[in-house]
Amino acid sequence: MDLTLSPADEEFRAEARAWLAAHVPAAPLPSLETADGFAAHRAWEAELAADRWSVVSWPREYGGRDAGLVRWLLFEEEYWAAGAPARVGQNGVGLLAPTLLHHGTAEQRARVLPPMASGEEVWAQAWSEPEAGSDLASLTSRAERAPGGWRLTGHKTWSSRAAFADRAFGLFRSRPDAPRRHEGLTYLMFDLRAPGVTVRPIDRLDGRPAFAELFLDGVFVPDADVIGAPGEGWRIAMSTTGDERGLTLRSPGRYLAAADRLRALWRERGSPAWARRRVADAVMGARAYQLFTYASASRPLECSPPGPESSLNKVFWSEYDIALHETALDLLGADGEAADGDWAEGWVFSLAGPIYAGTNEIQRDIVAERLLGLPRGRR
Template identity: 40%
Template sequence: MDFSFTEEDEAFRTDARAWLEAHLTGDFAEARGQGGPGSEHEGGAARRAWERELGRGGWIGIGWGDGAYGNRSASLTQQVVWAEEYARAEAPGRYGHIGENLLAPTLLAYGSAAQKQRFLPAIARGEELWCQGYSEPGAGSDLAGVRTAAAREGDAYRITGQKVWTSLAHEADWCFVLARTDPDARRHQGLSFLLVPMDQPGRIEVRPIRQLTGTSEFNEVFFDGAVARAEHRVGAEGEGWQVAMGLLGLERGVSTLVQQIGFAEELATVVRTAVASGAAEDPVVRDRLVRQWAELRAMRWNALRTLGSSGARDAGAPSVAKLLWGAWHRRLGELAVQVRGALATVGPSDWSAERAYELDALQRLFLFTRADTVYGGSDEVQRNIIAERVLGLPREPKGGVRS
């Protein structure tokens, strides 16, 4: 496969790079590098304003198509170019990722004309932020087991239940919620996909979940009679599983290439640390560093190969990608601690009670990556998906031991 870019792609790269250089100034320059994994708490006001700046430039939704919603139109390779330039510029972590890259393509595929017109322009302008209401206590990887209920009352639904591990719920204006609208249906049946406004005091409560890093990127969300308008149900009532699965198929697209560029920067930091500490003189450490580099290159080629593919042979591509990067990133976190030795356990040099739990970048990398093989679909579940849907192996017996 040809992984090179055309002259048009390189011209697009020049435009993207120039725009980023011209606009990453002032408060936006100060927010560079903020908002990555484990650091989503950083630079909130500037990053929210940055979403609107991206919207004014037409850089939100460049993969949506003909630009009907205020977005630029870009080919698949140009989307890759934008992702690369964005990461290389160390632009702020995106608050609008969930709306732009998950909900918007889902609305384009399953939404009504009225829903597209209501929601897509606001996402493209960077004015409305979204979160994802899928996982629940007892229904995370097993999404078909959701128990959050939505009862129809006239032209609206009343939603009662709990979601968990909800990224950016504390910032979001809207949440797309998978809820059970038929209490008598089982498993995948009787679920509906609802668009729910978050500004419902007394009906929606968001509670942050404090993590090993000391920060709270994820949240619990409690719905107590929250209202969703019936016209904001995506797809038919009871057919939310199809919509939800269609959305998950979009979760690991071009954005994975941005992720890999961030991984490369983290790896470079670990290599520099290994050289400075003398750990790189150990042949075992050197071997691990080279393996991390080679595996990251392989992940990039795999992502580019599968990005535009479709069909049964690539049905397991998202699961393969998740297995690769989750384990890779966790090993990188472990290596970051190994190359620093005892210093990896030491806190800030200017220690104070207020800074007692302040972590540096590599300490945060180690702690945050402990969850990489669990969130977004655990390794266990990804292997089952590949086995059953790609290799055609028998389904796992209920109550059996997962492989």
Template identity: 40%
Template sequence: MDFEFTSEDEAFRTEARGWLVAHADSAQDRRTWERTLGKAGWIGLGWPEGGYGNRTAGLTQQVAWAEEYARSGAPPRSGHIGENLLAPTLLAHGTDEQKSRFLPPIAAGEELWCQGYSEPGAGSDLAGVRTSAVREGASYRISGQKIWTSLAHEADWCFVLARTDPGSRRHQGLSFLLVPMDQPGRIEVRPIRQMTGTSDFNEVFFDGAHAREEHVVGEEGQGWRVAMSLLGFERGVSTLAQQIGFAEELGRVVRAAVRTGAVDDPVLRARLVRQWAELRAMRWNALRTLGGSGDAGAPSVAKLLWANWHQRLGELAVAVRGAEASVGPADWSASAPYELDPDQHLFLFSRADTIYGGSDQVQRTIIAERVLGLPREPKGVV
């Protein structure tokens, strides 16, 4: 596969880098930053032209933007769920009215989204959702609970997979609904405090929340098809930006190994070399997938690769520092949230990498059944 950057791509990269240098340091809160990005047209680069307020860019230019963004130290994105998951889904399955209503505010950074998929008891088994949506005239009344909902405490809207046919089972009878979060008394968001001390994940309780009938994406009862299509959009140029961040983390770990003398340990040195080599392999695999050379199991292979790689990097980050990695700041207080240094945060947060976004077991099952053609895993087996 030929994946070369042209002179036009490099000119685009230079423009992106210059803009980020000029604006990233002045960023305030994450919502304001989304609006800043939107005003300059940097949201929705991969969308087609359609009057949504976005500039368009080819695949290699999208890669250049993602890499420069990761290198710039700009704030984490709050709008990526709307931009990279919902927007491509609307472009594929939405009505013209839905595209006109929802894409411009996403491109402008004005409306933030969260994903209402996982539920207690049905996290990795998405077909087991029990949240219900009952038709009442021109709207739906939604009841149920979602969990591990990223950024729900900041979101204006949530796309919700709910069961609209009460007698249905598994993949049947599900619908994909667009639900406004500003419904006091009908939607409650409870942040989940993680062992890192942060609370980006949430529980969301729907108690008769309303969604309008024109905000069903695809037909009623066809939510599984739409939901699976959305999950296919989770891979893309963002994986390359993720790897730029991984490279920076690896560089920090290597510098710590040199500083502490851990690099002289042949076992630790071999582990560091392995991390570097595997990161290079992941990049080429991502490029191959973006070039259309992947198969049905490519997203699962990629998830298995990076999740386990990142988890091992977290273990290395504390190993090269020895005992000091287990000690917190001198001004820790039991009455205040604790703070972690970057290596401690990396170690603790990466424990979840092999679970969220589809656990390792789920990814291996997908590869076994859809790629290798092995017998389906019996349901109910733990």
């Protein structure tokens, strides 16, 4: 058991800290769920990418630094401690990129990853459908064979970032007669501005178009944009959702920074006794998540998440995030309801955590059945 960093890791951390200190915008950018904010965040991604800070864990050839998991965690700690902006490219970087690195072709990686790293192409996910949420395998959007590719038809929804994004990825039913519904699904990438795509933004609770419905009417996708073999989509997507729930979606750095901000707010407000317990819990929870993640990063690759262990993680951070923001808003007193307050958008964002990336009920089922060995039952 050793928590000391190597001199090389310390050097990496110092380099990241210095770069961030010199580059992080002094004033916060507008919300990334607005047209202006999206553009500003895209420009920030380009600035990060110019010095190889946008995707540090990726191979160098795609714009990364070949940083191992520990260095990625250190970068994230520095990033959020510096008060740097939210990451507009996260859906692509956290979900699609790991999928391409595991299951994509060299051509796909070379074509898709560099513009993703620079923010030139921002990706949205297209998983859910009106009748396929937690029960994702019941999806009905179709991919039908066409010369040189596929035609997509159907209705996707709750597609985060799609209001302003460039491209999307998701699962489509390519073989409706497959004996089991998990079979016959294909993982595809498509252009949100292609003929046949209609994007209808959906306003989130705070009125900002954080997601969208996608109507697809015979949208052509070339074979080159199928990931893995046709019909293998479910297996491939599950490895992606493992990543989403695992380390790459919510780094501990973000909660360490948020807990620090919360503690500072509490002190500013005169350290009220009624909030003491909740602030301490936020500080401890961030530390627990940091150490939990260091432990995951220390495990040999073959036994690290994705997998059922990432479900522990997802329930933890999503519930933690809500509790932290609730405490912050309570500390603000009557100002807590102001929609333009420092913590307001974070609170709205936190409320979605237990719902997306597999609801926390699904995660608890996974923990109970796959980690504790309890029998499957009705959902």
